[in-house]
Amino acid sequence: MNSVFNIHGGIHPEEEKHLSNPGTVLDAGLPPSLVLPLSQHIGKPSSLLVEPGDQVLGGQLLADADGMVSVPLHAPTSGTVVAIEPRPVPHPSALNNLCLELACDGEDRWVASAGCEDWRAETPESLIARIRAAGIAGMGGAGFPTAVKLMARDRLPLHTLIINGTECEPYITADDTLMQVDAVGIVEGAQILAYILGVEQILLAVEDNKPAALEAMQAAVKATDGSCEVMTFPTKYPSGGEKQLIEILTGQQVPAGGLPADLGIVCQNPGTAVAARDAICLGKPLTDRIVTLTGRALTRPGNYRTRLGTPIEYLLAIAGFDPSDNRRLIHGGPMMGFALESAAVPIVKTTNCILVPTEQELPTPPAAQACIRCGLCAEACPASLLPQQLYWYARAKDQEQLERHHLADCIECGACSWVCPSHIPLVQYYRAAKGMMRESKSEKIRSDRSRDRFEARQERLEQETLAREAQRAARRAAAEQKAAEGGADDPVAAAIARAKAKKDNASDKGAES
Amino acid sequence: MSFLRITSPHGHSPLSTTQVMQAVLLATLPGIAVLTWFFGPGTILNIVFGGLLALAFEAMALRLRDRNPKPYLQDYSVLVTSTLLCIALPPYAPWWLIATGILSAVILGKHVFGGLGYNPFNPAMVGYVVLLISFPLQMSTWQAPRGLGEIPGVTESLTALFVPASYDGVTMATPLDILRQNKGLLLDDLFSNTPQFGQWAGVGWEWVNIAFLAGGAWLIYRGIFTWHAPIAMLLTLGLCAAIGFDSGSSESGGSPLFHWLSGATMFGAFFIVTDPVSGATSNRGRFVFGALVGILLYLIRVAGNYPDALAFAVLILNFAAPFIDQYTRPVTYGHKPTKEEDQ
Numbered sequence: 001m002n003s004v005f006n007i008h009g010g011i012h013p014e015e016e017k018h019l020s021n022p023g024t025v026l027d028a029g030l031p032p033s034l035v036l037p038l039s040q041h042i043g044k045p046s047s048l049l050v051e052p053g054d055q056v057l058g059g060q061l062l063a064d065a066d067g068m069v070s071v072p073l074h075a076p077t078s079g080t081v082v083a084i085e086p087r088p089v090p091h092p093s094a095l096n097n098l099c100l101e102l103a104c105d106g107e108d109r110w111v112a113s114a115g116c117e118d119w120r121a122e123t124p125e126s127l128i129a130r131i132r133a134a135g136i137a138g139m140g141g142a143g144f145p146t147a148v149k150l151m152a153r154d155r156l157p158l159h160t161l162i163i164n165g166t167e168c169e170p171y172i173t174a175d176d177t178l179m180q181v182d183a184v185g186i187v188e189g190a191q192i193l194a195y196i197l198g199v200e201q202i203l204l205a206v207e208d209n210k211p212a213a214l215e216a217m218q219a220a221v222k223a224t225d226g227s228c229e230v231m232t233f234p235t236k237y238p239s240g241g242e243k244q245l246i247e248i249l250t251g252q253q254v255p256a257g258g259l260p261a262d263l264g265i266v267c268q269n270p271g272t273a274v275a276a277r278d279a280i281c282l283g284k285p286l287t288d289r290i291v292t293l294t295g296r297a298l299t300r301p302g303n304y305r306t307r308l309g310t311p312i313e314y315l316l317a318i319a320g321f322d323p324s325d326n327r328r329l330i331h332g333g334p335m336m337g338f339a340l341e342s343a344a345v346p347i348v349k350t351t352n353c354i355l356v357p358t359e360q361e362l363p364t365p366p367a368a369q370a371c372i373r374c375g376l377c378a379e380a381c382p383a384s385l386l387p388q389q390l391y392w393y394a395r396a397k398d399q400e401q402l403e404r405h406h407l408a409d410c411i412e413c414g415a416c417s418w419v420c421p422s423h424i425p426l427v428q429y430y431r432a433a434k435g436m437m438r439e440s441k442s443e444k445i446r447s448d449r450s451r452d453r454f455e456a457r458q459e460r461l462e463q464e465t466l467a468r469e470a471q472r473a474a475r476r477a478a479a480e481q482k483a484a485e486g487g488a489d490d491p492v493a494a495a496i497a498r499a500k501a502k503k504d505n506a507s508d509k510g511a512e513s
Numbered sequence: 514m515s516f517l518r519i520t521s522p523h524g525h526s527p528l529s530t531t532q533v534m535q536a537v538l539l540a541t542l543p544g545i546a547v548l549t550w551f552f553g554p555g556t557i558l559n560i561v562f563g564g565l566l567a568l569a570f571e572a573m574a575l576r577l578r579d580r581n582p583k584p585y586l587q588d589y590s591v592l593v594t595s596t597l598l599c600i601a602l603p604p605y606a607p608w609w610l611i612a613t614g615i616l617s618a619v620i621l622g623k624h625v626f627g628g629l630g631y632n633p634f635n636p637a638m639v640g641y642v643v644l645l646i647s648f649p650l651q652m653s654t655w656q657a658p659r660g661l662g663e664i665p666g667v668t669e670s671l672t673a674l675f676v677p678a679s680y681d682g683v684t685m686a687t688p689l690d691i692l693r694q695n696k697g698l699l700l701d702d703l704f705s706n707t708p709q710f711g712q713w714a715g716v717g718w719e720w721v722n723i724a725f726l727a728g729g730a731w732l733i734y735r736g737i738f739t740w741h742a743p744i745a746m747l748l749t750l751g752l753c754a755a756i757g758f759d760s761g762s763s764e765s766g767g768s769p770l771f772h773w774l775s776g777a778t779m780f781g782a783f784f785i786v787t788d789p790v791s792g793a794t795s796n797r798g799r800f801v802f803g804a805l806v807g808i809l810l811y812l813i814r815v816a817g818n819y820p821d822a823l824a825f826a827v828l829i830l831n832f833a834a835p836f837i838d839q840y841t842r843p844v845t846y847g848h849k850p851t852k853e854e855d856q
Contacts, residue, residue, distance in 0.1 A: 008846070013524050094518070170524065243846060256847035329516040334523040341518050355523075362523050369530045369588055370630035373789040375739065376528075378796070383846040388794055389838070406845040414522030421530040428520040 005251040007244050009382040010236040011415045013170050013335070015209060020294040020301045022173035023180040023212055027305055028291075028318055034076055034102045034309030036062065037089045040348040041137035042144045043069030045098065054081045058110035059285055062100060065132065071145045072135045075102060076287035076307035078109040090312075090331045090345045092338040099346070102309065113283035124153070124196040127280055131196075134279030135286045135349075140164060140175075140269035141332065143350040146276065149268075152261040153197050159264040160201045161194045162249060163273055165217070166240030168207060169333030172353040174290045175270050177303040179206065179213035182274055183220035187228055189273030192280055194227065197266055202228040203249055209235040237335060238413040242267045244382050256409055271352075291347055293319040295356035297326035306347050312354055313343035321356060327364060330355040334362060335414045369422035377416035377426060383409050387416035387426050394433035399440065402433055410434075534589035536737050537784070540728035541596060544780060547724040548600070551717030552656045553664040555604020558674055559611055560596050566615045567595030574624035590629045594618050597637040597784055601777060601824075602644070603655050605665065605673040605680045610644060610651050617643040634831045635791045638824040645819065657685040658717030661708055688715030689776050689814060689821060692767050700761035700768070714774035722779040729783025738789065741796045742803035743782040747773060749807030757815060766815045781810070781823040791831045798834075798841035806830050 039045040046063035050056060056075045063073040082103045086096035116122055116130070132147035152158065163186060167175040179186060190202050204221065206214045214232055221228045233239065233248050243254045246265055254260055260267055271289060278284040287308055294301040299320030306315065312329070330337040331345075333353055347354075377387035386405060393401040410430050417426045548556045571591040575582040598618050602611060618640030626632045645652045656662065662683030665673065673680035686694075688709050695703055704710040713719050733740050750772050757766030772778060777785075786792065786806050793802040806826045813822030844850045 011526070013526070247846075253847045256845070258847070327517040328519065328523065330521075330523055332521075334521075336521050337523065338521060339516060339518045339523070341516055343516075357523070364517065365519065365525060367584065369584070370628065372530060372533070372590070372630050373792075373794050374530075374533060374737075375789055375794055375796070375799075376736075378794070378843070379739070384843045385845055386795055386842060405842065406848065409845050409847060412521075418522050418524060419526050419528070421526075421528045421533050423525065423529070425520055427522070431520075 022176040035346040074285040139271035168240035183216040189277035292353040325358040380415040544725040559599035563599040570619040614640040719774040725779035741799040745803030746807040753811035776821040
């Protein structure tokens with residue numbers, strides 16, 4: 001086994017993984033209806049193929065990918081499309097988004113599907129197309145279209161695939177469970193992904209707080225040709241951050257502003273690997289996932305195989321939600337998850353955990369005290385930033401210093417806020433500051449553009465004025481020249497002469513009378 | 514049903530600022546105990562009286578600044594300031610000296626700049642320097658340690674505190690003073706001929722320093738602050754002393770061990786130089802900050818005119834802290850160190 005490297009910072013919050021009993025998969029069952037957002041991934045929303053009233057079968061395509069960075073969406077069961085309208089979705093903004101509601105008929109009839117017999121006989125391009133057609137987006141949390149990530153092979157020389165089974169967030173055990181129940185599937189999925197990427201090395205990363213998963217993965221790897229290696233390392237949050245994990249496993253840092261592919265590395269989540277395997281070997285699109293339902297406000301916490309679109313309120317009922325001492329519903333883990341306002345939102349492709357803690361377990365934070373620059377945040381920061389300085393500059397809206405102190409390299413892991421003895425919501429300040437910087441950057445682009453436009457207009461107007469003046473001058477010159485050429489031709493002199501003649505005529509007549 | 518919307522992270526470490534302050538107070542106890550053993554109950558009276566005044570001044574300042582004093586008084590920060598100042602003050606100081614010091618520390622050192630977290634200078638040292646410059650006589654009157662003079666009792670201490678100019682205990686020059694004024698004796702002779710000198714440094718002082726060192730080591734172990742500033746300060750102080758030791762001649766500036774265990778060295782290294790608000794903020798910065806304090810401390814001790822040099826050394830470096838911060842930023846993940854320097 002290769003030696004592993006240490007990363008700067010990190011914290012050791014209570015793990016609380018035992019709560020959700022990792023290693024056992026429960027069935028969440030079939031809810032009466034599913035709500036499927038058209039945007040469950042990073043990129044453009046899928047474009048609809050069905051209308052309200054349509055009967056659909058499980059696995060049927062409901063919406064297709066719209067452009068390159070987008071994924072299709074499939075029906076997780078059979079039923080009737082009853083509504084297509086904006087609904088609340090699990091997103092930090094708490095805004096509504098276009099969703100499709102599917103009334104389940106309870107029969108769970110599926111379209112026929114077929115995988116390929118031997119994926120090694122296929123070309124990487126055709127395998128990417130199958131992954132794309134199965135609607136797979138990164139299942140670790142970000143939801144980046146997997147097919148797009150795999151296309152890094154065309155741009156950069158790659159050598160290593162990392163399957164990120166770190167799952168360093170407290171409470172969450174979805175990947176832990178998957179590694180225990182389907183290590184073979186993960187390894188086969190990893191081999192498929194490695195074949196597509198054209199890499200020779202596969203690293204399966206497991207934190208040392210998951211001995212059962214580690215054992216299962218090692219057993220699954222033993223049966224392979226030796227390109228796979230299981231790596232384990234000490235538990236620390238956030239070791240599972242992509243950049244952090246790469247440093248732990250290779251000792252190298254992803255260059256600022258770059259991608260792991262710049263180092264020849266691609267990371268994938270174990271769930272994504274299994275979904276890719278299912279898509280290629282079974283022809284099965286991504287329509288369900290394992291979700292950890294946990295927290296002490298649940299009487300039946302656990303890992304539930306859940307169909308995408310299952311409303312969270314349905315799941316809370318299944319898991320025995322006791323609202324008496326609960327104030328928060330968290331999508332994701334306690335460190336990076338976001339609080340939901342309502343349970344009437346569905347499970348999506350990126351939902352790895354629903355956390356419903358009691359107030360005693362995760363108390364509502366007290367009012368923030370003054371920053372005493374104790375530096376505990378800098379000790380905890382896995383990106384080696386100075387959170388205490390960023391905090392001052394964020395409050396002062398000092399963009400120059402924020403840039404100098406590399407605000408953009410903050411991964412928002414929340415370690416700084418977690419350790420802050422003054423309970424300052426540091427990450428929130430950084431999110432706001434990043435938003436401000438983005439805004440002022442686009443503001444600058446906008447103002448540059450309108451300045452260019454204004455200057456172009458000024459120039460055009462000036463030229464028009466000049467042209468008009470030149471025209472006028474030319475006309476005057478022409479007229480003057482004409483006048484100079486012949487006096488008779490001068491219209492003014494002629495008019496005066498005419499008037500004079502008229503007057504003379506009139507006085508003659510007067511004399512006659 | 515509607516849930517509370519709070520930004521991530523949703524969990525929190527059990528440590529709070531109040532607990533940080535309490536830990537610092539707790540860590541001063543061994544030092545205070547040894548000070549009391551050698552110099553009598555004066556220090557404890559200073560601390561109690563100064564603490565009450567500090568709370569009152571803090572509440573007053575917060576009222577004037579239109580803040581609700583309650584949450585701020587509960588953070589214990591003003592008690593840390595007053596306790597540190599009172600430890601540094603001579604025992605059996607009159608009440609007005611303490612009151613002036615606390616007033617300067619709390620108002621001039623802290624609230625004038627916007628309260629906790631905003632003060633560019635160490636408030637306790639601001640109070641100390643105001644007193645040292647204004648009342649040099651009272652500030653350099655130190656009780657002789659146990660064994661060399663009689664230790665006042667509690668009643669005498671109270672009288673000394675509240676009846677001005679009543680204190681007539683046995684006072685003596687401190688070893689640092691004696692060494693600075695020594696022109697004729699070899700260091701070994703000085704140690705054997707002068708009663709104020711003990712095993713390694715001054716009688717009593719060496720144990721006071723060891724006790725503060727113990728308290729500081731506990732704070733580092735607890736993770737309240739990092740080792741960088743105190744260790745760097747002790748290193749450069751030791752290095753300067755080694756250079757100026759002059760093999761113990763009559764011109765010697767004293768050995769490293771003498772300097773480590775004299776005056777305010779350990780108290781300063783672990784309780785003053787570690788003040789996060791007015792010091793440098795990155796670990797590298799703290800190292801530089803501590804190292805420069807150590808050098809200044811030695812220079813002012815050996816060549817200066819004051820009994821000790823800590824307050825001046827710290828305040829001068831407080832000026833430099835923002836500057837140090839700009840040049841000691843750690844290398845961010847994914848960035849190259851050289852490029853960083855160019856910016």
